[in-house]
Amino acid sequence: MRREVPLIITGIVGLGFVVQYFIPHFPFSKMNDWFTDWFSIVQACAIVLGALNLLKVSLEKVAAQKKDWGYAAVIIASFLLITIVGLVEGEGFRTPGTTFDWLYVNVYIPLSATMFSILAFFVASASYRAFRARNLEATLLLIAAFFVMIGRVPVGEMISGFMPEGWRLGNLASWIMNVPQAAGQRAIMIGIGLGIVATSLRIILGIERAHIGGGE
Amino acid sequence: MSTRAKEIIAIASITVFALIFYIRKVTGGLPFEFPMAVTYGVIGLLALSLLWILILTIQGKLIERRVVFVYVAFAVGLPLFMPISQKMTISPEVQQLYDAVLEQKPGSRVLISFDYDPPSAPELQPMAESFIRLCFERDLQVIIMGLWPQGPQQANLALQKVLEEEAIAAKNLQYGVDYVNLGFQSGNEFVIQGMGDSFKKKFPTDYQGRPYDDIPMLSNVKNFYNIDYCFNLSSGFPGSVEWVQVAVDRYGQDMGAGNTAVQAPTMYAYLNANQLNGLLGGMNGAAEFEILCDYEGKGRKYMVSQSFSHVVVIAFVLIGNVAFFMSGRKSALNGEKEQA
Amino acid sequence: MDHFSLWLAAFLTLGIVSFLYKDNAWYKISEAIFVGISAGYWVVSLFWDNFYAKFWKGVFPEDQLNEAGEVIQAAQPDYWLFIGGALGLLMLLRLVPKIGWMSRWSLAFIVGATSGLWLMNYLSSNVLVQIQGTIVPLFSSAFGTGFDATWETAVQNIVILVGTFTGLVYFYFSKEHKGAFGRTARVGIFFLMITFGASFGYTVMSRMSLLIGRIDFLLHDWLGMIE
Numbered sequence: 001m002r003r004e005v006p007l008i009i010t011g012i013v014g015l016g017f018v019v020q021y022f023i024p025h026f027p028f029s030k031m032n033d034w035f036t037d038w039f040s041i042v043q044a045c046a047i048v049l050g051a052l053n054l055l056k057v058s059l060e061k062v063a064a065q066k067k068d069w070g071y072a073a074v075i076i077a078s079f080l081l082i083t084i085v086g087l088v089e090g091e092g093f094r095t096p097g098t099t100f101d102w103l104y105v106n107v108y109i110p111l112s113a114t115m116f117s118i119l120a121f122f123v124a125s126a127s128y129r130a131f132r133a134r135n136l137e138a139t140l141l142l143i144a145a146f147f148v149m150i151g152r153v154p155v156g157e158m159i160s161g162f163m164p165e166g167w168r169l170g171n172l173a174s175w176i177m178n179v180p181q182a183a184g185q186r187a188i189m190i191g192i193g194l195g196i197v198a199t200s201l202r203i204i205l206g207i208e209r210a211h212i213g214g215g216e
Numbered sequence: 217m218s219t220r221a222k223e224i225i226a227i228a229s230i231t232v233f234a235l236i237f238y239i240r241k242v243t244g245g246l247p248f249e250f251p252m253a254v255t256y257g258v259i260g261l262l263a264l265s266l267l268w269i270l271i272l273t274i275q276g277k278l279i280e281r282r283v284v285f286v287y288v289a290f291a292v293g294l295p296l297f298m299p300i301s302q303k304m305t306i307s308p309e310v311q312q313l314y315d316a317v318l319e320q321k322p323g324s325r326v327l328i329s330f331d332y333d334p335p336s337a338p339e340l341q342p343m344a345e346s347f348i349r350l351c352f353e354r355d356l357q358v359i360i361m362g363l364w365p366q367g368p369q370q371a372n373l374a375l376q377k378v379l380e381e382e383a384i385a386a387k388n389l390q391y392g393v394d395y396v397n398l399g400f401q402s403g404n405e406f407v408i409q410g411m412g413d414s415f416k417k418k419f420p421t422d423y424q425g426r427p428y429d430d431i432p433m434l435s436n437v438k439n440f441y442n443i444d445y446c447f448n449l450s451s452g453f454p455g456s457v458e459w460v461q462v463a464v465d466r467y468g469q470d471m472g473a474g475n476t477a478v479q480a481p482t483m484y485a486y487l488n489a490n491q492l493n494g495l496l497g498g499m500n501g502a503a504e505f506e507i508l509c510d511y512e513g514k515g516r517k518y519m520v521s522q523s524f525s526h527v528v529v530i531a532f533v534l535i536g537n538v539a540f541f542m543s544g545r546k547s548a549l550n551g552e553k554e555q556a
Numbered sequence: 557m558d559h560f561s562l563w564l565a566a567f568l569t570l571g572i573v574s575f576l577y578k579d580n581a582w583y584k585i586s587e588a589i590f591v592g593i594s595a596g597y598w599v600v601s602l603f604w605d606n607f608y609a610k611f612w613k614g615v616f617p618e619d620q621l622n623e624a625g626e627v628i629q630a631a632q633p634d635y636w637l638f639i640g641g642a643l644g645l646l647m648l649l650r651l652v653p654k655i656g657w658m659s660r661w662s663l664a665f666i667v668g669a670t671s672g673l674w675l676m677n678y679l680s681s682n683v684l685v686q687i688q689g690t691i692v693p694l695f696s697s698a699f700g701t702g703f704d705a706t707w708e709t710a711v712q713n714i715v716i717l718v719g720t721f722t723g724l725v726y727f728y729f730s731k732e733h734k735g736a737f738g739r740t741a742r743v744g745i746f747f748l749m750i751t752f753g754a755s756f757g758y759t760v761m762s763r764m765s766l767l768i769g770r771i772d773f774l775l776h777d778w779l780g781m782i783e
Contacts, residue, residue, distance in 0.1 A: 002657050002660070005661060005664075006660045006661055006663070006664035007664070009661055009664040009665055009668060010664045010665075010667055010668035010671070011668065012668070013664075013665055013668030013669050013672060014668040014669070014671045014672035014675070015672065016672060017668075017669060017671075017672025017673045017675075017676070018672050018675060018676055020672075021466075021676040024412070024413065029413055032406070032409060032410065032413075033410065033417065034636050034639075034640075035406070035669055036403045036406035036407070036409075036410055037403075037610050037611075037614065037634075037637060037640055038637075038639060038640030038643055038665065039403065039406060039640075039665075039666065039669055040402045040403050040606040040610045040640075041606060041607060041610055041611050041637070041640040041641060041643065041644045042640065042643050042644050042647055042662050042665065042666055043402070043602060043606055043666075044602040044603060044606035044607040044644065045607075045644035045645070045647040045648050045662075046647055046662075046666075047598050047599055047602045048599065048648060049647065049648065049650060049651070050595070051595050051596075051598075051599045052651065054591075054595050068584070071584050071585065071587075071588040072588070074585055074588035074589060074592065075588045075589075075591050075592040076592065077592065078588070078589045078591075078592030078593050078596065079591075079592035079593070079595050079596045080592075080596070081592075081596070082592070082593050082596035082597060082600065083596040083599050083600055086596065086597075086599075086600030086601075086603075086604075087600060087603065090604075091604055091608065091609075093600060093604060094365070094369060100600065102561070103593065104597065105561070106561040106564050106565050107564070107565075107568060107589065107593055108590075108593050108594065108597055109334040109335070109565075110565040110566075110568045110569045110770075110773070111568050111569075111572060111586060111589065111590040111593065112333075112334070112335045112590065112594070113334060113335040113337075113569075113766060113769060113770055114568070114569045114572040114573060114770050115335075115572055115590065116335050116763070116766050117335075117763065117766035117767040117769065117770045118572060118573060118575065118576060118767075119763045119766075120288060120292075120525070120760075120763035120764050120766065120767040121284070121285045121288050121289075121576055121767075123529070123759070123760055123763050124284050124285075124287070124288045124528065124529050124532055125281040125284045125285065127529050127532050127533045127536070127760075128278075128279075128281075128284055128532035128533070128535065128536045129278065129281070129536065130536075131533050131536060131537070132536065132537060132540050133537050133540075133541075136746075137745060137746070137749045138749075140746055140749040140750060140753065141749045141750070141752050141753035141756070142533065142537070142753065143753065144749070144750040144751075144752075144753025144754050144757070145533075145753040145754070145756045145757040145760075146530060146533070146753075146757075148753070148754045148757035148758065149526045149529065149530055149757040149760060149761070150526065150527075150530060151305075152498075152500045152526075152757070152758075152761060153500060153519060153522050153523040153526050153761075154302030154303060154304050154519055154520070154523050155302070155523040155526065155527055156305075157302065157303045157304055157305055158302060158303070161303070168305060170304070170305025170307075171305060174305070174307045174308060174309075176750065176754055177307075177481070177484055177497075177754055178308065178309070178484060178487070178488065178712075179712050179715050179716060179719075180715060180719055180747055180750045180751070181481060181484060181750055181751050181754040181755075182484040182485050182487070182488045182716060182719075183715060183716045183717075183718070183719025183720045183723065183747055183751075184719060184723055184747040184748045184750060184751025184752075185481060185482055185484055185485040185751055186485040186488070186489075186686050186689070186690065186716070186719075186720045186723070187719065187720050187721075187722075187723025187724045187726075187727065187744065187747070187748070188723070188727075188748070188751070189482070189485050189682045189686055190682065190683055190686050190687065190720070190724060191723075191724065191727040192678075192682065193678040193679065193681075193682030193683040193686070194683060196674055196675070196678045196682075197675055197678060197679045197683070199671075200671035200672070200674055200675035200678075201675060203667060203668070203671040204668065204671050204672060204675070211660075211663055211664065211667045212660045212663065212664060213657075213660065230570075234566070234778075234779060237779040237780065237781055238563075238778065238779055238780070240780065241779060241780025241781075242559075242780075245780060247776075247780060247781060247782050247783045248781055248782065249782075249783070282576065282577065285576045288767070289771075292764065292767050292768055292771050293771050293775065296768075296771070296772065296775060296776075296782045297781075297782060335766065336766075337769065338765050338766055338768060338769030338772075339762065339765045339766075365601050365605060400605060402602070402605045402606045402609075402610070405673065405677070406673070409673075420620070421620070427620040427621070427622060427628050427629065429620075429622075429628050429629070430622045430628060458677075460681055461677040461678070461680070461681040461682075462677065464681075465677075465680050465681045465685060466680075476762050476765075477758040477759065477761040477762035477765065478758065478759055478762045480758055481751070481754055481755045481758050485686060485689075486681075488689055488716065489685050489686055489688065489689025490689065491681065491685060491689075497758065498758060498761050498762055498765060499761065499765040499768075500761065514772075518765065518768045518769075518772070521764075521768045521771075522761065522764055522765065522768065525760075525764040525767075525768075526760065526761070526764070529760055529764075
């Protein structure tokens, strides 16, 4: 029961979506609607698990007064603040003017945007310290990066403005992106696509059982 | 003086500096702009200092990473004060997207999916504003939706900005007649799949809770077959990949995409296979589209900073490699001397 | 934005940026707030957008009214959603060790649905259509039009064909990369290096764009120093 029922569920649901691709009419269209809604509901419950885990780890840290327990208390406080505010505010929690929206605009957005943007500094530092043309492959990588970076910004147009139309750095960058880069991306895409097809088939046929806590 | 004391002085100085400029702003102080002489001076200083770093690096003294951080900050921040405008080459994929919109007849329906959140707004929001403006200028009907929760909020910000412009305001566009925001729907690519059958099933009401059947412009819109062009703005999952897989390949939708620069390289394979009809990649894509639309937006404004930051990164890569090669030659020469 | 909001946003922004100097309490507090707020945001978002909008409103719907207050569509409960609700509940049973194994049923549903959908979508869009896009006329502008391609199109199509083929050969690890096969794979590596280099360039561009956005907030929205 513990292993057989999940395998049957995986097989039926997976097969249902495959058949639905070829027969998008009733009853498979109805099945698609059901599965979509059930998927959304399960997704909502899954996030609760993640949030409870975060709370559990933070509470343990605060209770045991481990190192940096103060920051764990801040995590708990900020989590509870926005959750309570959001749940109390009701369905229109995103409407401009609500407290949730205020927290989102003035706390979440600055923090989130800045977290991603400081990567720019580390990219520059890594480029200086680690990016070396040690062999032919690395040199090719560097040359492609150089032409794309310089060609995609106005400086490229400024430097190569004397060249005839169609032969400037911007045109070269476009050619790199549209031709050799697209070819490499396509090879990666086909490879990943075949891998996904193989893995999905294995999962639907019950050969792959990692998701139910077992090997083959 | 101890390091702690220096840190406290630095924080206090930054706070005082910020207070002074904030009060100045609140009391009506005008923004700064470097005169051209100062601009050239700053550029010259940056170039000379990079040369100095090259010399140090060749001598084996790698500069501290915090110095690199300062250079990046200057390269991004200082150009915002400079009154420089620069020419750009229009990429073929951006031109393709612009032409695709121009091919739509007045009254055609364009579906725009906002699949990004505010951290990606510096790249995607200028694209959104330019695209919506172009649609309104061409008298196209705009249907907005989102697969990310924050997407429709970003859409409203773009709509608000575009509708306030004189030329667009003069058209007296009506919500529900000329444009509509259907809001966010959870379910990722399952939503797109469901829209292939019925928009109404996936979006029973609009962003404000108004029933689908109560919206005049949607009376003849059942599914993708009633949409003339799709434009997807995306920064991750779900996004352009899912739209191509479902809306384009399953339902034959004509679609263009606007992506962050991280995601854009992947989309070129789809563009080459004619699964995409136009692509805007990153901030330079936004800037090029603004040039085609003849609009001075944030995309074009930020490109000067983008130029400087790219030059600084390239300079650091070159400096590191020049030093690497020269130290390699030195080791080889030393090795030959020892052998002799 | 009012004064307090602006200063709060600037304080949190500079807190994260302070990490560039060194790890410090200001950064750690900002990071902790970010973790808590992000987790709470997603809980609230998924509760109202997924659970309430899909399950609650589906099982206990209201009549749809137009602007005049007339009923356009009468409420029609969808009791099949109870199965979805049950699957969601099973997911939460993971918290109870003795019956936690029942959460596997929900996981099985998620994995099955995703596998079925992705199998067809990726096979179609990422494999078949991509192969179709590679097998294009090399010296013609379209099938059946003769030798009428421009030299740019011919070169482009040849490079894409060679690049895609050699890239795929590189990813075939069931055969040792020796001899002609190995040389073909090596050409594939060159194309992949160009791809990675272009991706690096675009990644730099993207990160710089985000940084420009934040610096614009600090210098324009907060301090009013720039236009």
